[in-house]
Amino acid sequence: MSPLRLRHVELIANTASGGVGPDAPDLARRILAEHGLRGRVWTPQDGALPDLLKRAVDAGPDLLAILAGDGTARAAAECCGPDGPLLAPLPGGTMNMLPQAIYGDLAWPQALEAVLAAGQPRMLGGDEVEGRLFLVAAILGSPALWAPAREAVRKGRLDLALGRARRAWARAFSGRLRYRLDLDAPDKAEALAFLCPPISRALSDDAQALEAAALDPKGAAEAFRLGVNALTGDWRRDPAVRTARCQAAAVWAARGLPALLDGEPVRLAPRASIRWRPKVVQVLAPA
Incomplete structure (x- = not known):
């Protein structure tokens, strides 16, 4: 299968997250530029994360890359949906359960390089418990x-x-x-x-x-x-x-x-229902 052609990438780097350093936005911009991609790298200085997710998706990218924790990755999956832009949930949090499932032990720069060079779309299913999504x-x-x-x-x-x-x-x-x-x-x-x-x-x-x-x-x-x-x-x-x-x-x-x-502590009501959703989001995974 030939590599996917990407033109427009939006990337959100939460520099306050456990696995994201202050230099991550500049490094992400360099990687995108080296691959000839247009787009923008967003950070929390540009606004609250839920608002950034919406603005990034509304920009109509081919790919939304997230450098943050599992909670932000899940929120991004909900924003993209099965018919929206591809999602690359890069490891930027503490537990990184979803990134580990997709990219293994790759650090985020190597994972981003791998999918930009030869990534392939993969439909990801997930589960919903009382309106909350989990993918792992x-x-x-x-x-x-x-x-x-x-x-x-x-x-x-x-x-x-x-x-x-x-x-x-x-x-x-x-x-x-x-x-x-x-x-x-x-x-x-x-x-x-x-x-x-x-x-x-x-x-x-x-x-x-x-x-x-x-x-x-x-x-x-x-x-x-x-x-x-x-x-x-x-x-x-x-x-x-x-x-x-x-x-x-x-x-x-x-x-x-x-x-x-997905590693995030929550408190549910005394009764909870869980259901499988076969199509939640398309992720960009290594070939």
Whole structure:
């Protein structure tokens, strides 16, 4: 397949994001110029991020590149939609879940160079939970409370991680979730994870479904192990996890649901519905 011909690129660089340095806008401009592309590099100095996304899409580019966190990448996917400009969600945040799924371990300049030189469009599906989009994975329930501790570990702040882990432990494993996958009978679990095709080992990249994983530790020892695995990112390999394939799900609990949507902590209502959307946005991926 021949490389895609691009003429007009709009790029948003959030210099306040965790993985974007102050020199990133100038470097992005040089890369675009080297490829003979017209467009503009936007930064937060030009306005608030939601307004920048709208202005960049309204400019009618062939490609919208985002150098920011997962939350901004998800918002950009919603702005572009399946029929809008191509999207390149470059790694510019802390967790970079969506960029990792598309570009692997490439740093953002190398990822941008790769797609400008020989990128190919790829339709990306995703999931919607109570009006919120996620394109990689969602975790509902107590393991979502461990995210702040995990981020402290990544930054080398073990003292901060320990304090956050203690707070998470005090709140975790205090109530089970009820859930239903598609039309199956209701069941219970400590927590649920929903994995989109880009990171699911059980689904092909073009699968029109998502993988659901029920996390259900029995007793304090398994709960501790699951908590440690949540810190290291290996929770899916835990023996207290069972998986299934579905296109829709309902989850409910006695109180509000703590959740991680593509790595971003959110609080959901006590009842939440999840549904698969086969066409969310076209991303520009390496050939």
